[in-house]
Amino acid sequence: MAEVNPKSDNKVRPFAAFRAVRRVVNDPEQTTQVFRVIQALSAPSLRRNFKRFRKTEVGTKVLSEQINLVDKLTDAEYLKSLPENTLGHAYYRFTSNEQISADGLQAASEEAGYQIDDENLDRFAKRLRSSHDLFHVLTQYGRDPLGEACLLAFSYGQTGNISFPFILLMASLRLYKGAGITVFAALWRGYRDGKRAKWLPAADWEVLLTQPLEQVRDEFVIPEPRRYQHLFAQLATAT
Template sequence: IAYRREELVNKLMNREWLAQFAPGTVGAAYRGFLEKTGYSADGLAQISREQHGTNANLEHPYAWFGRRERDIHDIWHVLTGYQADDPLGELCLVAFSYAQTRGLGWGFIALMGALKSLREQHGKLVRRAVLEGYRNGKAASWLHAEDIDALFAEPLDAARKRLNIPTPVAYRAAKDAFAAVDVSAVAVAAE
């Protein structure tokens, strides 16, 4: 995969390519994710181009790997079950990403989110969910090595099992608890 250096953004933006995946597959779940959130792979790429200018498209292997990590971020939302339109879901995926990549930026964001939750009434739930995200990322197979074509054709539940990605129990418990009270409590703790 790294040898070929395939750029994923074009594939992930191709509606015809995404339409081929049967219901229940990772590809269909990703397609549903895009439809539900209104996000696009090109949206993250555009932000990257705005922040990094021409350096965003360098041919260097490190630059390619950075683009791949950017492009698979939303796929990881689908695989892990951490919602993208939810600050806690994003924070949990950041912790998962740190465990997968050891990227210090991911680690810093996860740590700051967890520390910020110390001041919140339900902060313990946030910290449990973030720690679970880290542990799940550490236990999972290395997702950067996945062939996207094969992964997208695989049933979502089978992919999660094969990749050792468990159900995010603490995250769901926190979301349920926050739904029973003021939802803004989780937003404050996780932002």
């Protein structure tokens, strides 16, 4: 299994990423290939975001106490027990309805050979990965191709990870064939909202799971994704 050494591996591998993106475009369910794109391109941005994270109060706590977000997100009974208006309960409903789990993301990442040999950097990378579906819940972007693309644009605005626009470049061309030029407006709005929102990688998710969902959205300045919702409704009507 390939290892990523944060002290020595500063390279991006565009050709490896391109091969993986082609597979994703042909089959959007190939989550493993998404992680191969991330592995090929994200090392510089991951380290940059990690440096920012470890300077935050939440980052210091997560690293010193060795907190793993996936432990909370895979505790279905705990999430289900939270009040219905909370982020945690909304996450439980979302993952149950979609029949997905944080464990599934972890398995896909491991299958792609994504491994980091620095313990703290690895913990941060896993926390980012595990929060993907929390991003879905907060932003209200669905798991349909357009929703996933808009969430990638939002995430790029948050992290500057160049693997995201690399995937978007390929995916948007396919979306354009079905949705027309308006797809780019939805993607731009996702990116802009990600830039304007507070920095989610430093979110204290373990606490926020217990908070009212709308309160968390307000706290992190996450608006309704109206362009996405409008275009999604149009596409649904057309089919």
